[in-house]
Amino acid sequence: MSETPHTDSAESQDSPDFDAMTRDIAEVPAIKVIVTVAVNLMSAAAVKLGLAEEGEAHKDLDEARKLVHALAGLLDASATEISSFHAAPLRDGLKSLQLAFREASIVPDEPGQGPGEKYTGPVYG
Secondary structure (H helix, E strand, O other), X not given: OOOOOOXXXXXXXXXXXXXXXXXXXXXXXXXXXXXXXXHHHHHHHHHHOOOOOOHHHXXXXXXXXHHHHHHHHHHHHHOOOOOHHHHHHHHHHXXXXXXXXXXXXXXXXXXXXXXXXHHHOOOOO
């Protein structure tokens, strides 16, 4: 019984082309990466807050808290790197998510203790 090297052509077609991915990422400006990540965090937080279609089925406030907090940290850390043109709508979205979190909570956090408020300060409705 002779052994031949196993080469699965389907496996090589399904594996990512890391060189191409690196080239693609190298062409993307940092501000676009930051904004894209922020929008993804916002979208995920909205789903976990139950704001998406079939909202209650996906509602998970513990997960939402983590996502909103991460978004606030990203926006705080990148504030000097992104223009107000990009930052203003992201901050507005963050505040909306923080208010939605407060409304969804059975026992609301004290002002300044809600998700991301460490970075933004207390959020009031």
